[in-house]
Amino acid sequence: MSYVELKNICKKYKGNDKNSVTDFNLEIEEKEFIAFVGPSGCGKSTTLRMIAGFEDITSGDLLIGGSRMNETAPADRGISMVFQNYALYPHMTVEKNISYGLKNMKVPSAEIQRKVDWAVEILGLEEYRYRKPKNLSGGQRQRVALGRAIVKNQKLFLMDEPLSNLDTKLRVSMRNEISKLHRSLGSTTIYVTHDQVEAMTMADRIVIMKDGVVQQVGKPMELYEHPINKFVAGFIGSPQMNFYDVKVDGEGIVFSDGKKMKLPDAVKGKLQGYDHVVMGIRGEDIKLDSSNMEVYAECRQKAVIDNTEIMGNENNLYFQFGGITSVARVSKYEVSQVGDEIDFVFMPHKMHFFDAKTELAITADV
Amino acid sequence: MVTRKQKRNNWILTIVLLIASLFFLFPVIWMLANSFKPDAAITADMNSLRAFVPPILNGSFLENYITVLTNTNFIRYMCNTLFYAAVLIVLGVVVNGLAGYALAKIKFPFRERWLMIIMLLMIVPMETIITIHFLIVAKLGLLNTVLGYILPMIVNPFNIFLFRQVFVSLPDDVYEAAQLDRCGPLKYFFTMVLPMSKSVVATVSVFTFLNVWNDYLWPSLVFTSGDLLSAQIGLNAITSNDNTTTGQTLAVITMVTIPVIIIYSFFSKQIVEGVISTGSKEG
Structure with missing residues (x-):
């Protein structure tokens, strides 16, 4: 059975004539790395936010681990999320940012310490441990956001354009780090990006969207070699x-x-x-x-x-x-x-x- | 590079501003200098520059202050006011902050109209509604009680507006991240929103303190007992006593004025930052 299932998911905002997301169907296997890709306004972030629970699902069913999650609070969906703008707590140090969720989950302090040490070490944040986000670079902030996500041991990672604020060089190295992290943690990852290179290089499967409708789902080379329509053919590949x-x-x-x-x-x-x-x-x-x-x-x-x-x-x-x-x-x-x-x-x-x-x-x- | 002409202009400007600031400081300096003098010396110095110079340090230097502090309840009035200010700062930040947060971040019917009403309330002077406050407090049987004094002072439309203007620019994704970290809305407000908005909290706290410290009209209506009087009412009671000398009057006024000056000099940066940040982004 698939770990995440989206069945006929639709999203229509109040006052809009058209659906923002229409009839989205997808099955995501455990440990799979899925990328939602498409131009701005195609509904990829909206879909991710519906999975996270930050947007109501207008119609359709969302199942995570076999359970229907449409009305479940975000914190109870078993997810971690990395945001485009990092969404770090500005008044807390790196260590406190990472441990905050664990404290609220009433994890014993020794366990919190162990997990924070582990995250700080694998993300190379040792020397920044007691710094506040304003004293970190974009890449370091993104690592803290990753650290905050990985310590909670959730099975599903959601990433909303996590690298879009980084410069090209840093983006390439962070891409590599996220891929390695995904493999080592063995989690299921849904990654939203407008950058087809990120999607191609990181994902096991790519979902291409346009105007709220899934255009094609497939492995990167399937999409590249056998695009189902002109939009997919034009979107994947550089130069176009x-x-x-x-x-x-x-x-x-x-x-x-x-x-x-x-x-x-x-x-x-x-x-x-x-x-x-x-x-x-x-x-x-x-x-x-x-x-x-x-x-x-x-x-x-x-x-x-x-x-x-x-x-x-x-x-x-x-x-x-x-x-x-x-x-x-x-x-x-x-x-x-x-x-x-x-x-x-x-x-x-x-x-x-x-x-x-x-x-x-x-x-x-x- | 600063040119010679610019340098000259800067000097002229500095001198003009110094003279202007001295003009505003003269009454304060006069008050401070004469608060240490006996009445005879105050009268003698009145027509000379010595009126702005404190007396030589001797055994009677602090006599006016000692007399006021020992013979009157002034310390008690000061402590009362500090207590009212502390309570109103805490309650004001919580109540007005929560209202500002709701207006900034929570979607509810007629939100914009509520904001408009609150903004309109900002232009209503306190004096026009004080009678209504008085009647309500009297009906509730709260006259001459701390609660009767504090209750109508908690909600302040200006503070709600200040909070709303700052909170509206807080990023929504921080709240979403906090939700995933199992942080509920109230906890989020106290552990995230307020620490992220320190400058506006400082501004509101200072404004509240100054408001309470300088308030005369409302406490003069609510309080009838000597035990609960605030500093301003106490000041009036002491200075209107026939036995109080001019020097003692000036000593009391100095003691009432100094906390305001100290608070303002310490927090002027935060006040400016807080007020500026309220205009940074319209939601």
């Missing part, structure tokens, strides 16, 4: 997938700027019955090297680079093609300058096709 409005003809596809591309029969077969589709291709599936150029000679195209992004380990090349600004992600050894004319191919078996009206993937298995 290139989308082209194309017409389907007998030999392949015709781009909006009139350029044609022949497609292998296996790919063409997927487009039978369609006149007009959206074709998506990721930057790394646009190839400039000679070996791919030979293999996919039929798909060969030309363009002039109008911008480059040197990332160090790889380069992003921007060029006008098919009526949009396209981006190709190439290795750092494939150096091109602005103004260079390049030959490239789209790897046909890596193309994603979406219905132009519904935006649903025509096939997830091209």
Whole structure:
């Protein structure tokens, strides 16, 4: 049996015409790390807050450990939570922040001391133990918030964009620490983020949301390789997938700027019955090297680079093609300058096709 | 970099402000200096600058103070007032703080209208409602009792407004974190909200103290017995006695004034911070 179950969960705020969350269904296994991801206002934090008990559930059932929790007080749901703005108690020291919940739970003082020592040690907070939050950096504050969550031995961790206030470097190291912590504690974690990189790198499964509706649930690579619709395809991956409005003809596809591309029969077969589709291709599936150029000679195209992004380990090349600004992600050894004319191919078996009206993937298995 | 002209202007400004502050301090200095003198010396010095200089330290230096403290109940009146102030500070912070917290953080019907009513009450002068207070206290049979004095003084619309303005900017997620830490609403108020709002608590406490210490009208109506009189009423009783000399009168006034000056100088920073923070964020 799943540890957390969300059954047809809906949330509608008073005075709003539309639901903020609509028909949310999800089963989360014990010890699983689930990430809710989506753009601002998609309902991910609202869903998390409903699980925590800070928002009423308009309809549907929330089960934690097999028990219905809709009307249960937050403190009785067996959860710990890490907040976006840390939510530390500003007048208490690090040690008191961490031990406060345990004291209220009437845990014996020796046990409290042992747990605080353990948390302070694994989070590297020894030297800050007697400092107040205002004297800590963002990363240290976030560690205190984590410490406060882990000492209570709850089975379910909720994290609401815990790294969004940190700088990029710190975010990467904290990402790593949270993942390690999750593995060592063996807890179930629900992690809300708008950063798809965080979701991809940390989660066992990702829930992608848009306008309060779950778009797709799956393992990170499932979502990356087999997005169920254009939104998911565009949301996951950086740089974003290139989308082209194309017409389907007998030999392949015709781009909006009139350029044609022949497609292998296996790919063409997927487009039978369609006149007009959206074709998506990721930057790394646009190839400039000679070996791919030979293999996919039929798909060969030309363009002039109008911008480059040197990332160090790889380069992003921007060029006008098919009526949009396209981006190709190439290795750092494939150096091109602005103004260079390049030959490239789209790897046909890596193309994603979406219905132009519904935006649903025509096939997830091209 | 400060230019020569700016430096000159700063000097001029400092001198002007010093002169202005001396102008305001003259009565206090005069009072303090003459509280140590016998009446004959006060009259003799009246037309010279010596009126602002205390007498030479000798055996009769503190005579006015000793006479007042030994021959009257002034110490008792001071202690009474300190007690009233202490009780009203505690009750005022709790009652007005809870009201301010409710107006800031708890959703209930007509919340904004309640706030509007409380803000309107701030402009109603105490003198206009004091008769009603008096009649209620008299009907309750609480005249000349500590409770009768304290009850109408606890709720203060201005203090509720001050608390509300500070509490409205407290982050909600701290309350949510506290809920998960099994901290109930009342415990949250006392162990989190008040410590997180020290400056406004200090401001309200100081305002309450000054209010109680300087209050004359309400205690003069409520108290009839000498045992319960507050400092201001005691001051009036002592100074209106024909046997009290001018020097003794000034000694009593000095003793009543000094706590106010001390309190204000110690807490002026917190008062300013508290008042400023009330305007920091509108909810």
